[in-house]
Amino acid sequence: MNTSASAAPYHHGDLRRALLDSATAILTETGRWDFSLREVARRAGVSHAASYRHFTDKEALIAAVALTGYETLHTRMTAAIDEATGAVGTLRAIGQAYIGFGVANPALYRLMFGQALPSIEGLPPAVLAVLTEARAVLRGVILAGARAGAFAIDPEDEQEVSVAVVTAWSLVHGFTLLTIDRVVDREVRPQVIDALAARVAERLIIGLLPTQGRK
Known part of the structure; x- marks a missing residue:
């Protein structure tokens, strides 16, 4: 048999x-x-x-794997918001949550943001939707902080807000890639990685603070 x-x-x-x-x-x-x-x-x-009952081809399976990653990232970011207080504390928390997810899941992170997936225009609707939601979390935090006067951004200036969002994302994304690609010292312990992630988040926040709030 x-x-x-x-x-x-x-x-x-x-x-x-x-x-x-x-x-x-x-x-x-x-x-x-x-x-x-x-x-x-x-x-x-x-x-x-x-x-084939669930995936028409390998590309469909890869997109589904990436989708689970985006969903987890979105969940981690929103959970960080729930546990944080104030605009500055919230931005710091989601920055560290983002970096923590990528460092803990390096292969999945590369899949989510690498060349395995098509350009954003070609993403499956479900993947694009959850990626957009994750970006909206960051945008919402920055916009709320700007409206509260915590960040030196005009909340009514769409371009200024968008630039701040992309800048923030670029900073945490870049640090995440440097870490998972081992550009950061291979012998760095997890505790030190956490401390570095916190420092990156602080740099991000300082860049958004009104001049009088910077040190």
Whole structure:
């Protein structure tokens, strides 16, 4: 009797979740996303044909993996907001949450913001929606701080607000990549990474403070 994974009948309780978990495990273990649907199905213990019940091709699976990453990032950022107080404290908290997510999930982070996905215009609607929501979290914090007078930004100036959002995102994104790509010292301990992340967040905040609030 043939009991190989390729011949396994389709009876998985949550096949889509199993395939996502298998793809994420391969990504985490190897750092690569050039895996095939067949490889993912084999790891999940189901037939290759069964994988097509949920994903039309590998690109669809990769987009789904990225989507789970964006959803987790969005959740971490909103949780950071819930635990923070004040505009400055909130911006610091989401900056550290963003960096912490990327450092803890380097392969997934590269997938989310690398060349595995199409340009933003070509992203699947579900992926684009949650990415937009994550960006809106940052924008909302900066805008609220500007309206409260905590940041030196005109909340009615759309371009000024957008520049502040992109600047903030660029700072935490750049630090995250430097860290996961080991440009930051390989021997740096997690506690030091946390301290550096906090310092990056402080630099970001100082850049947004009114002149009299800077030290």
